[in-house]
Amino acid sequence: MRLLLFGAPGVGKGTQAKLLSSKFNIPHISTGDILRQAVKEGTELGKKAQEIMSRGDLVPDEIMIGIIKYRLNKSDCDSGFILDGFPRTEEQARELDNLLDEMNLTGIKLIHIFADEEEIVKRLNNRRACKECGSIFTLSEINGKDSCPNCNAKDSFYLRDDDKEEVIRKRMEIFRKTTEPVLKYYEKKGKVYVVDGLGSIQDVHNKILKSVNA
Numbered sequence: 188m189r190l191l192l193f194g195a196p197g198v199g200k201g202t203q204a205k206l207l208s209s210k211f212n213i214p215h216i217s218t219g220d221i222l223r224q225a226v227k228e229g230t231e232l233g234k235k236a237q238e239i240m241s242r243g244d245l246v247p248d249e250i251m252i253g254i255i256k257y258r259l260n261k262s263d264c265d266s267g268f269i270l271d272g273f274p275r276t277e278e279q280a281r282e283l284d285n286l287l288d289e290m291n292l293t294g295i296k297l298i299h300i301f302a303d304e305e306e307i308v309k310r311l312n313n314r315r316a317c318k319e320c321g322s323i324f325t326l327s328e329i330n331g332k333d334s335c336p337n338c339n340a341k342d343s344f345y346l347r348d349d350d351k352e353e354v355i356r357k358r359m360e361i362f363r364k365t366t367e368p369v370l371k372y373y374e375k376k377g378k379v380y381v382v383d384g385l386g387s388i389q390d391v392h393n394k395i396l397k398s399v400n401a
């Protein structure tokens with residue numbers, strides 16, 4: 188199972204990645220994480236990336252692809268992987284294709300967890316976090332309560348910046364603009380599986396399994 192996981196902010200992509208990872212016993216590879224890992228391990232590419240980032244520049248594709256290659260070559264990727272956060276441009280998609288060809292890795296599928304923007308805004312705007320323990324609740328879960336069900340802190344609920352409407356809309360717009368060309372690229376190759384991101388976590392998980400015939 189070799190998957191590219193896409194989803195707008197707020198569709199629960201991270202949660203779904205975790206479920207898929209444990210279901211198929213394959214690693215969830217977030218490009219942010221492996222980049223940090225490479226820097227920490229002090230690999231040749233990690234050192235280069237660090238130098239570039241310390242200047243405030245973006246890590247070039249060539250280095251990013253090298254770091255992904257290094258990661259995909261590890262034995263825990265033998266039965267597959269979930270790649271998250273890459274590719275972000277059509278050029279990166281082409282380079283990833285070349286890498287996968289070179290490594291003889293076939294059958295990659297792109298899962299796009301999709302949800303209507305208005306629904307996402309509504310959903311996130313309906314969340315409250317506890318400033319003491321960080322737990323997240325829906326308004327209906329804490330309706331009439333003045334203390335956190337998890338840690339009992341009093342009057343600790345607040346709307347996180349990330350859940351505010353204007354922030355969500357801005358992040359979604361960036362997501363749409365950057366991923367559209369990538370989605371088109373994979374659509375042309377018939378590799379995109381769109382999954383409805385509304386519904387319970389388990390529902391969405393089941394829909395993903397169904398769409399990839401697992």
Ligand SMILES: [Zn+2]
Pocket residue numbers: 317318319320321322335336337338339340343
């Ligand atoms: Zn709490």
